[in-house]
Amino acid sequence: MYAGYMGSTSNALKLKNKLTALVVDDAELVRRIHIQLLTNLGVDAWNVENGKKAVDLCHSGEVFDLILMDMEMPIMDGPEATRLLREMGVTSVIVGVSASSMEWNKQFFMDAGLNHYEEKPLSADKLVPILREIDINY
Numbered sequence: 001m002y003a004g005y006m007g008s009t010s011n012a013l014k015l016k017n018k019l020t021a022l023v024v025d026d027a028e029l030v031r032r033i034h035i036q037l038l039t040n041l042g043v044d045a046w047n048v049e050n051g052k053k054a055v056d057l058c059h060s061g062e063v064f065d066l067i068l069m070d071m072e073m074p075i076m077d078g079p080e081a082t083r084l085l086r087e088m089g090v091t092s093v094i095v096g097v098s099a100s101s102m103e104w105n106k107q108f109f110m111d112a113g114l115n116h117y118e119e120k121p122l123s124a125d126k127l128v129p130i131l132r133e134i135d136i137n138y
Contacts, residue, residue, distance in 0.1 A: 013041040013128060015135040020063070023047040024054040024081065025070040025097070034068055034097075034122060041124065041131060050074055051081025058085055064092045065134050068122070071098035071109055079112040086113035093134050097122055 021043050023034045031047045038045040046064070048054050050073045058064070067085070071078040082094055096109040096117040106117050118126050 013043075013131060015042060015131065017065075017135055017138040018042075018044065019065040019131060019134060019138075020044045021046070021066040021068065022054060022057065022062075022064040022092075023068045024049075024051060024073070024078070025068070026050055026073040027070075030070070030120070037122065037124060037127060041127065043131065051076030051078055051084075054081050055084050055088070058090050058092075059088065065138070066130070067092045067094045068097050069094055069114070071096060071100060071105065079109050082109070082112040082114060093130065095130060 021038050023031050023038070023045055025031050025034065026049050031049070035045045035047055043066070046062070048057060051069070052075045054067065054069070055076065069078040069082055078096055082096070085094065093115045094113065096114045097120055098105065098109065099120045100106070101119055110117055116130055
């Protein structure tokens with residue numbers, strides 16, 4: 001089920017622009033943690049539970065500055081969704097997020113069109129430099 005929009009409640013990270021993010025993960029707890037992390041950093045966050053819903057949402061016209069994409073999900077996995085988003089012309093910064101530290105998994109996911117790859121758990125220390133990069137290039 002599409003969980004929808006959760007607006008930011010604070011602005012702990014001082015950005016010049018209001019950023020939006022899409023969290024794509026089949027694990028509800030992970031989605032909640034990532035949404036809270038983004039919200040605490042002042043980013044408006046949406047979330048869906050699989051790659052197909054992410055592709056459908058972007059196809060419907062929603063635009064995000066950042067997409068946090070899990071690697072392994074039912075229905076459509078992260079690499080396939082990332083590849084389709086890039087084929088659609090989506091220019092969002094896409095960060096692959098996975099528990100896998102295996103180099104061939106990382107490379108396979110990067111080759112699909114990721115901008116960055118981060119191992120779970122995702123933290124503010126990992127996310128803040130990416131958000132600053134997006135803000136500078138906004």
